[in-house]
Amino acid sequence: MQRTPPRLALFLLRLWLSGPSYEAVAGDLYEEYQDPSRSSSWFWQQTFSTIKPLWAPPVWSAVSPMRMVRSTGLLTLRQDLSYSIRTLRKSPGFAVIVISAIALGIGINTGIFSVLNALAFRPVPVQNPDRVVSIYQVFHGSVNRHVAGTESLFSYPELKQYQHENQVLTGLTAFTPVQAALSAETGRLIQGDMVACNYFPVLERQPVLGRGFTESDCRAERVSPVVVLGDSLWRSQYNADPNILGRIVNLNRVAFTVIGIAPPKFEGAGAMTSEFWAPLTMQQDLRNVGPGISFLPDANLSWLYLIGRLKPGVSIDQVRANLALTASRIDKLYPGRTTQLTVDVATLFGEPQERHELLSAGYLILAGVSLVLLIACANVANLLLARAAFRHREIAVRLSVGASRGRLIRQLLTESLLLSFTGGIIGSALAWYGSQAAFRWMMNSFPAGTIPKISVNLRPDPQMLLYTVSLCVLTGLVFGLVPALESTRIDLNSGLRDEFLLAGRRSRRWLRSTLVGAQVAVCLVVLIAAGLLARGLNAAQNIDPGFNTHSVLSANFDLRREGYDEARVSAFKARLLERTRSFAGDGNVSLSAMPPLAGMAWGEDILPEGASKTVLPLLDAVSPTYFNLLGLPLIAGRSFTEQEVDTSAKVAVISQSGARKLWPGQNPIGKRFRFSDDKVYTEVVGVAHDAYMTNLNGIRDLFLYLPAKSTDPRFSVLIRNPDIEGTSRLLRAAVSAIDPKMYFELTTIDEYRRIQELPSRALSFLSLVLGAFSLLLACSGIYGVVNYSANHRVKEIGIRMTLGAHPREVLRMMMQQSLRPVLIGTLIGVIGAAAATRVLASVLYGVSPFDVWTFACVILLIVGASFIATFSPARRATRIDPATALRHE
């Protein structure tokens, strides 16, 4: 297999060398790079040694595009650059303001992009990643598919068939993420992948110690309990023990033999960080869904992520065509179904649905931060225009001694680009540190065990570089082009004298007003979005979930992971309940299938008695004390009895609006329904108040509470006690007294609630920062414009006042003229905001996207701030002494 050299280096070579030179040099380097002892740093060294002479002419004499540039443009570019640096040095204050505005604008932008890039665009970290594709399927038509994960995954027999029939991949492999309790050593839950046995060869990442899996590990189910450990787990848990091969590690209390250690920094090909790898054939032990239940024979079960490596010379389109043949062959077994395959270069988020959600959120945020960058550009453009007024004389002189307008524009643009690139470099550096810190903060703010660990690579790559460089160029052009065009359009006759200042060019004044208006408009959109998000967050914090979330501890168990059978499950549960009740009190302990507000849901179709269509309610299995413990009021009927729980009686408590939906206008107590796979009817014995049981986004109107079964291996123990710390300690002691190796998660309902609020919290924080930043920029822009016109209309104002104008009238005139663009901008901004904020609706928690209160406040804020920014320079204008003003020249 060939090693591919760093693509960025090849790109640089291509940029610098002419076609034939590139062919020879890149070819030589490529050929030598095949020697495994050559590192990529060697390649970079060679690349720089090749292009370095081209930076500093003139040793290299090959015909290259750079040489042509050098003979024509480069010299002037150098002149322009050094001239720009000199001019900017003369006005350091201006340079600092511009560069920091641009640095912030570009920095925030690249920071957001780097996270999005790492998740959605960067190829997975394997050898030659651009030849590795991920495969997903999307079903159309009538689909009845079993799902463990998401629907777009594959079943084991499908994997076999694709492996067997494809002619375009050197290898096709599969993995599926799994969590396992590392039980013997610590009560720690680790993430890993169950993988097909050709996993490591296809990814070209062989274990550095020991071996990978072989076909014999996968020949039958449960024959080969072997595991490859991740480098970080090996170091943290086993002190990098070199003799670890052959040692026994207990995963979910099943003994696995360590056969290899994965290469450092290799954490799997999926979004979740993998710490170990085991064969797919060990599924019954690692992902135990019930005794004797195997995922492997089920041809209609989605649970495997597929990735493959392209054969040399095969394009992705050929792969799509070839695999589609197999897909259509499989479709024949499922009449009415058509499968569409998604084949793309593998990235961390390739699953079509997830990718769509991630990208739409990401693009939305990018659009927001780009608006802020736009404000910064408008601001800088304004400053440049103001500066152009001071430099008009220089420009007039240069034009009159024969400089062409094009040459001057180029000079001015060089200056803008110098500013934007300096800002961009500083901003990217900030973004690099900032985004890493921000991502870590995000991940750390989730309590351990509640969400899977994701590690992303935020290091700059060619895409990032391209993005940042284009952003810099674009920014420099956006803020530089208009001022450059405008300030070189000078009437030489008046320009060389000082009349220019006096005239206060009409077109330029108009231009500056437009820029102010645009800034205000964009700023308004950002601020309204920020305000709405903050209000939404506030609303989320004030949502009454329908029950009391405070002081409730939730201990979540999954006994399948611990290898318990039904008898041991009920014994464990009984003993645990007995112990917890003894220290917490009978009424303060309850069972449920899942903790409330944890974002988990479970649903099954039911058929109400006498109805012809099934409906899908969400379900929970709880013990009698549940409603009391959570303070969830029962409106009618009763809760379960202990006896009903013990005998698994067919009774249920239904939510208020669920009852209204199923039996409108009737008394729901005593009504019956049955589950679609059940013959026996279940009777409704109580009606509970509506509550947000799953998340804070909305109430699922039809919610059913069933009696908790003593044999359910997945359950949560809820304990109400204000002393969270003490109760946790007692609970841990109780659990370890029963089974010292038991792994469980311990959190509070309030903690779950906080996680629910996290996206809107992060978004509103980001948008508030952006809003404040853009308001600052807009105000400084307004101030600058008014200040400028106050300074440059001294003579005019002097004449007005000599002719009898009252200072108050002058003030009013100045204010009116300055605030007009602000008001027009506000109007446009309101319309823009109304159009833009609709996309935020899903994170606003009940606040209307057209919330009048927010709109009014933001408008007041902007107009007020503009007023203040206008007032002081305008007043200064009225204090002009007419006699001095008329002498002013």
Added chain:
Amino acid sequence: LSHTLAFLSADVQSVQRKLWTEDDSYFYNAEVMSDQSRDSLGEFEQIVLLALLRLGDNAYGVPIRQEIEDRTGRPVSVGALYSTLDRLEGKGLVSSFFSDPRPERGGRSRRYFRAEASGVAALERARNMLASMWEGLDLTKA
């Protein structure tokens, strides 16, 4: 005013020319240098030409560098090698041609070099020049 302008423009022009020559001097010297060295060969140029002669038909980038590194013990960067080869080709001392694309180079061609008769002659001259300078000289006495 026009008088002043004319004066000013002359002044600016002279300033610009000065700037130009300052910037250009680097270039200029280099050109002059390579003009002077048209007939004589630098040390590295000699080494490269000798490597071409040693390798014969198999003289392209990779083995040339290998050969030089093996014999002199000095690492040679791709950039330095090609700049010298291009210069030699510019003087007409070597010629080059491209092979067919090859898979081990990611589908790129090899650029083979061959020392021309004038190159061999230049080597000969260089050796004679050095030899005549060495003649009768004993370093131990110096």
